[in-house]
Amino acid sequence: MSTPLLRLVVLYGGASAEHDVSRVTAAHVLAAADSDKYVLVPVGIDKSGVWHRNEAAAAALAAGETLPNRLDVEGPEVDPLSVIRGTDSASPASRGQSREITVVLPLLHGPHGEDGTVQGMLELLKTPYVGCGVLSSALCMDKAMAKEVAARAGIPQCAWITFRDGVDDARTVVDQAVEELGLPVFVKPANMGSSVGVSRATTPDELDKAINLALHYDEVVVIEEAVTGREIEVGVLGNTAPDTTLPGEIKPGSDFYDYEDKYVTGAAELMIPAPLSDAAIAEVRELAADAYVALRCAGMARVDFFYEEDGRGWLLNEINTIPGFTPASMYPKMWEASGIAYPDLIDRLVTLALEVHRRRSSFSTEH
Known part of the structure; x- marks a missing residue:
């Protein structure tokens, strides 16, 4: 045969x-x-x-x-x-x-x-x-729910509040955000990536406008405190026992790492590996694996952190279950720096997909 x-x-x-x-x-x-x-x-x-x-x-x-x-x-x-x-x-x-x-x-x-x-x-x-299953894909896509699960798992994060259109009062949420988070804040559609619909608000009026912008993309909006810290990312690969990359660091070319910075101007500076101590590298890789497992990821993900060196330390930002694979993308670059070339990374992902499929297919459907 x-x-x-x-x-x-x-x-x-x-x-x-x-x-x-x-x-x-x-x-x-x-x-x-x-x-x-x-x-x-x-x-x-x-x-x-x-x-x-x-x-x-x-x-x-x-x-x-x-x-x-x-x-x-x-x-x-x-x-x-x-x-x-x-x-x-x-x-x-x-x-x-x-x-x-x-x-x-x-x-x-x-x-x-x-x-x-x-x-x-x-x-x-x-x-x-290839990639995460139904639950983890939906969970990581919804930044609001992902934060709830990560908090239950003890993963450190920045402070945030959630606004749901038609359920919460927008004026009340603006006042709550100013009181609890201070200004400036970042406003994001819960179910969107590549920094689409993300705004930085420095006044209550800007916050109100930022919420309305985010509502063009989703009915749920996440409002986060502004963190003064380094932006560090870690690639994760695997199913039940994931491997992690050396971390990479992004230095945005504007106020934050927005869509233009990522895909148009290319002004951001990417450093792989990130200039961190051995202890900090070990800590963030362990946290990335912990977050990956807590949110039931499989196959691949890129786990993004803020690093407050003289403050709270590592703070989870978000998990991307289908990270970019463009020439400017961090995920394949971090794996290359960690010893896995681009074509070999694709092979590993296919192998992991078949592994998950075999395991799920083995479960009984009999009562």
Whole structure:
């Protein structure tokens, strides 16, 4: 019997404000994946949620051609179930070729991809996929709920309050934030990433406007105290016994590490490894693993901290379950500095996905 093909379906784009970031991530992941190991299937999801099989990108990969830095969402519309199951016309199985094992790599930043929705669909289809499961994806995407769970686990964090539109009174929340957190504060949509919708407010009026901006992206808003500290990130890889990277440090080019800083100007300074003492490095790596396990992560995540050297020490900022893989992204750079090259990182993620799938498939469904 012939050896099964490992078919890697790469999902990108998505109905999210982070659509364009995802397209950049996908281009570089596909370029780095070993085409001798995988049948690469790029599938773009447009902003209306329609799936497209990117035949042009697939053909370029097969021919060894260079992909653009940002993949377009193009190609024939495809049914999600058929492209995942490998029954669409472009699948080797549909053409009578050798057996396949499909693994899905979701590179869908933000809602409708990083929040457990796609993961839930893949669970129903009994298909292995890279990254966190339904619960941890949804939990880490929702910054408000993630903070609640991390607090119960004893993970140190900055002070915050949560505002939910239609439930809480906006004027009362502004007054509460000023009284409890002081000014300035940072205001974030609970379910968004890449610093989309994030504002720094220095007055009550600015805080009110920042809440309204965040409400364009989500009904839940997180208001956090402003922390004067270093921004340190740690990459985590693994399932039940995760490995961690050497930490990296970000020195923002503006008031904070915003969308422009990350993806447009590139003004931020990235230092890998971060200039920290051996004791501080060991402590933050342990905290990153603790947070990863407490929020039931699997596969991969990037854990972000603030470091108050002369104050409270390490403070968890957030956990990103689908970290960026662009050339400017910290996650692959930190793993490279820790001894795992980009293509090998993709291989490790696929192996971890198959490991989780085998374990979950072994559970009994009998009463």
